[in-house]
Amino acid sequence: MFEIGISLAVMGQIINCTCDHCKYSKANLLLGSGKMRGIFHFPSYDTKGGQVVDTNVSDLLEIRNGREVYINPDKIERMKQRGKVLYFTPGAFKRKLFLGRPLSTAPLYLQSKYNYCPKCEKFKLRFSEVGMFD
Numbered sequence: 001m002f003e004i005g006i007s008l009a010v011m012g013q014i015i016n017c018t019c020d021h022c023k024y025s026k027a028n029l030l031l032g033s034g035k036m037r038g039i040f041h042f043p044s045y046d047t048k049g050g051q052v053v054d055t056n057v058s059d060l061l062e063i064r065n066g067r068e069v070y071i072n073p074d075k076i077e078r079m080k081q082r083g084k085v086l087y088f089t090p091g092a093f094k095r096k097l098f099l100g101r102p103l104s105t106a107p108l109y110l111q112s113k114y115n116y117c118p119k120c121e122k123f124k125l126r127f128s129e130v131g132m133f134d
Contacts, residue, residue: 011032012041014131015103017052022120030054031104034134042108045092048083052119055084071107092116103127
């Protein structure tokens, strides 16, 4: 078994999200793995619950050539069928170029703004880092 945390993040981030349009918010979402090897959290839109949640995406990731991380598209599709749309998949965000820094980088790219809001259905959801966990 490989350790995703080594390849993708040293510490995990605690993030909040807020919609600039309707003020929907969710606090204390996890992004990354920290010291929890084998678990990698990433925000997703829970279509069944109508809210943003953090989701363990470890089984979506594959390490190739000893350190390159790839996302398995078949497993993403299965996750969508279970009602989870990850915020790095098309449709979860509106713009690829934006002002501001990303909260995580490729292949699990999370932009800080222009994300889909589950309440008002506009692309006004903003993620911000509020702390770290390990």
